[in-house]
Amino acid sequence: MLKPLVALVALVAVVFHPLALARDSQLPPAVSRVMTRVGIPAKDVSIYVRDANTNEVVLGINDNQPRSPASVIKVLTTYVALDTLGPSYTWKTRAYSNGPLANGVLNGDLFVVGGGDPYMTSEHWWRFVQGLREQGLAKINGDFVIDQSYFAPAAGNRADFDSQPFRSYNVLPDALMVNFQTSRFTLIANEQRARPSILVNPLPANLDLQNQVRLIDGKCYTSGVTFNTPDPIDKPNTVVVGGVLPKSCGSFSIGRAIMTAPDYAYGTFRTLWTQSGGAMDGALRMETLPANAKPLYSHDSLSLAEVIRLVNKYSNNVMARHLMLTLGVEKFGPPATVESGRNAVRSWLSTRGITMPGFVLDNGSGLSRAERVTARGLGEMLDMAWHSPFMPEFAASLPLSATDGTLRNRFKSPGMQGRIRLKTGHLDNVSALAGFVNAASGKTYVVVIIVNSPGAQGGSGEAVHAELIRWVFGQ
Numbered sequence: 001m002l003k004p005l006v007a008l009v010a011l012v013a014v015v016f017h018p019l020a021l022a023r024d025s026q027l028p029p030a031v032s033r034v035m036t037r038v039g040i041p042a043k044d045v046s047i048y049v050r051d052a053n054t055n056e057v058v059l060g061i062n063d064n065q066p067r068s069p070a071s072v073i074k075v076l077t078t079y080v081a082l083d084t085l086g087p088s089y090t091w092k093t094r095a096y097s098n099g100p101l102a103n104g105v106l107n108g109d110l111f112v113v114g115g116g117d118p119y120m121t122s123e124h125w126w127r128f129v130q131g132l133r134e135q136g137l138a139k140i141n142g143d144f145v146i147d148q149s150y151f152a153p154a155a156g157n158r159a160d161f162d163s164q165p166f167r168s169y170n171v172l173p174d175a176l177m178v179n180f181q182t183s184r185f186t187l188i189a190n191e192q193r194a195r196p197s198i199l200v201n202p203l204p205a206n207l208d209l210q211n212q213v214r215l216i217d218g219k220c221y222t223s224g225v226t227f228n229t230p231d232p233i234d235k236p237n238t239v240v241v242g243g244v245l246p247k248s249c250g251s252f253s254i255g256r257a258i259m260t261a262p263d264y265a266y267g268t269f270r271t272l273w274t275q276s277g278g279a280m281d282g283a284l285r286m287e288t289l290p291a292n293a294k295p296l297y298s299h300d301s302l303s304l305a306e307v308i309r310l311v312n313k314y315s316n317n318v319m320a321r322h323l324m325l326t327l328g329v330e331k332f333g334p335p336a337t338v339e340s341g342r343n344a345v346r347s348w349l350s351t352r353g354i355t356m357p358g359f360v361l362d363n364g365s366g367l368s369r370a371e372r373v374t375a376r377g378l379g380e381m382l383d384m385a386w387h388s389p390f391m392p393e394f395a396a397s398l399p400l401s402a403t404d405g406t407l408r409n410r411f412k413s414p415g416m417q418g419r420i421r422l423k424t425g426h427l428d429n430v431s432a433l434a435g436f437v438n439a440a441s442g443k444t445y446v447v448v449i450i451v452n453s454p455g456a457q458g459g460s461g462e463a464v465h466a467e468l469i470r471w472v473f474g475q
Helices: 002-016 018-023 029-038 070-085 122-133 261-275 304-314 317-332 338-352 375-386 391-397 460-473
Strands: 045-051 057-061 092-097 110-113 144-147 182-188 197-201 208-211 214-216 225-228 238-246 251-257 284-286 294-300 420-427 430-438 444-452
Touching (some): 029 460, 045 375, 045 460, 070 317, 070 338, 070 375, 070 391, 070 420, 070 430, 092 122, 122 294, 144 261, 197 208, 304 317, 304 391, 338 375, 375 430, 420 460, 444 460
Parallel strands (some): 110 144, 144 284
Antiparallel strands (some): 045 057, 045 444, 092 110, 092 294, 182 197, 182 251, 225 238
């Protein structure tokens, strides 16, 4: 007689346990209430929650519906790169000569072959310069020649996505991309002058900076400062800083992407080369490396494990695009194209048995209105990552609740700090999260939530996220 009673008790426990509703694909009541309050209908939301230890799907809402993922697509790009290339993978930027080097003088051209390094910051570029100087090179009598053939030329221009060509997030990939083509402009107001002083760091030697900013009286605001390249075809190195700046601002700094990738690389190299005590006679040329060129120096990038941390924690678009191109070139050979990168990711998904209805991969960064994924597909990939030998490197790359990256100011409720690792994503009408939640019970859950609804990026999407994560954390 006890066995039927035990079975009945177990059945009642399942029916009334909070997870039972989830298994029936019913939204937790608290999440439903928030969605009603902020005006987001259930049809606009996809959710996938999975127990990473038992692989049980705890909650699935519209989880096979293709959605625009915004930057959460980066979890796919970065994990495919990690699983394919390994955490210690590095990119190499190499220098060659086509003439003799004697007594510190190179009587020939200096060739620099871009290897697609996604994080050649000004500091690393300085190390590249110092590495050449340490080879005994002091003077270059020839040209500075860039070979950027490792990547095929990027289609379009920096203004295509949102007509903001000077914003660093719009920088296009390049085999020799230095400092994201970005310099910091510091404007310093002086009461005695009609125009502010402008400092540029790093300063490309070939930059033609035209200061047309007018100083005005009144309360400080900085939105009146403008950037423009009047003739981007014939004079890409001319940057006009205009508009107005109130004197009360004193000084302020702003980063802006300028010039073309080769012009910026050459200009900053020339500045650093001169500052290091080197001399240089030639100009910039674009040319593939000749067969008889002799190697001078090779610079290694950060490791892939370090790179994906920067990509995911700070949602760096151009670095993510470099990762996808690198996947293409490693699988199909140079030059890397967007299509070869897409094919490499598709091949990986197929090999791993992950299917996503309506899957569309654009550039792998999320800076796209065309990309489409499913919450279930991303969740299955994340579950695979959790059980991978590279789980520590991947999990460490994700923003950490109330601690760093794009989650530094989110999920601050008691007990949540440091227990939630989620990639964020925002575009117009898109708000998304994907990653791992270490619940109060000690269980780890894979969580994906994608909201595609009018105005979702303005805070309503995050309100739904917060309630869902609170619910998962309580499991």
